[in-house]
Amino acid sequence: MTDLSPLFDVRLRTPRLELRLPTRDDLEALREVALEGIHAESFMPFTVPWTDDPDQADFIDYHEMRRREWSQEAWHLELGVWVEGEPAGVQATESTGFRETLAVGTGSWLGRRFQGRGVGTEMRTAVLELAFRGLGAEVARSGAIDGNAASLRVSQKLGYRVIGRGTVAPRGVEVGHTDVELRREDWRPPFPVELEGVAPCLPLFGLPAE
Numbered sequence: 001m002t003d004l005s006p007l008f009d010v011r012l013r014t015p016r017l018e019l020r021l022p023t024r025d026d027l028e029a030l031r032e033v034a035l036e037g038i039h040a041e042s043f044m045p046f047t048v049p050w051t052d053d054p055d056q057a058d059f060i061d062y063h064e065m066r067r068r069e070w071s072q073e074a075w076h077l078e079l080g081v082w083v084e085g086e087p088a089g090v091q092a093t094e095s096t097g098f099r100e101t102l103a104v105g106t107g108s109w110l111g112r113r114f115q116g117r118g119v120g121t122e123m124r125t126a127v128l129e130l131a132f133r134g135l136g137a138e139v140a141r142s143g144a145i146d147g148n149a150a151s152l153r154v155s156q157k158l159g160y161r162v163i164g165r166g167t168v169a170p171r172g173v174e175v176g177h178t179d180v181e182l183r184r185e186d187w188r189p190p191f192p193v194e195l196e197g198v199a200p201c202l203p204l205f206g207l208p209a210e
């Protein structure tokens with residue numbers, strides 16, 4: 001298993017938020033936030049419908065699995081998000097073959113009571129700064145299932161462009177999906193993000209050590 005200890009020292013800070021790799025206790029707290037609800041039961045925003053489990057029995061296992069399976073070739077960083085010190089959700093970024101592609105994907109969720117106050121925009125900004133400024137990414141991709149206006153709006157506000165349409169079937173029924181992309185040259189962070197502890201982690205992302 002890859003030694004991920006340098007990743008635990010990474011901190012992304014925005015005016016209101018801190019993003020960091022959750023400890024076991026942090027994961028318990030984030031699971032409680034997820035249990036309080038993330039979206040209306042009638043609408044599934046995720047391509048993998050993990051919120052359909054009312055007990056969130058696999059929540060911690062999922063995060064630990066992502067760390068067990070980490071490699072320089074294929075990594076998946078699931079950062080916890082704290083809003084003024086309170087655990088609020090997760091902002092993930094992942095890549096396969098990052099050294100060659102310089103492309104990342106992102107995904108996220110917030111507990112319902114934290115939504116609609118600009119936090120989603122702030123946490124995506126933080127992880128985009130990690131990708132573009134911290135890791136030298138060229139492109140970041142995301143997407144949203146039809147009906148997820150908040151997610152699409154966050155992407156639109158941050159300068160992403162629509163690059164395609166497809167379908168997914170999280171609950172066994174096909175639904176439309178919009179793919180979006182943000183290129184480095186179009187990236188204008190709307191507020192400053194402090195990146196701490198990134199340099200020692202570069203080899204973990206498949207990059208040469210500084």
Ligand SMILES: CC(C)(COP(=O)(O)OP(=O)(O)OC[C@H]1O[C@@H](n2cnc3c(N)ncnc32)[C@H](O)[C@@H]1OP(=O)(O)O)[C@@H](O)C(=O)NCCC(=O)NCCS
Binds near residue numbers: 110154
């Ligand atoms: C997607 C998510 C992370 C966004 O976080 P957030 O804190 O709610 O987002 P923000 O407040 O920063 O921005 C949301 C934007 O969408 C807009 N919006 C929200 N709901 C909307 C709706 N139904 N119709 C139109 N616009 C809407 C808001 O007005 C805001 O835009 P504005 O700043 O121009 O007013 C959060 O809503 C969430 O966790 N949703 C459930 C899980 C999810 O969908 N995850 C993403 C899967 S791809």
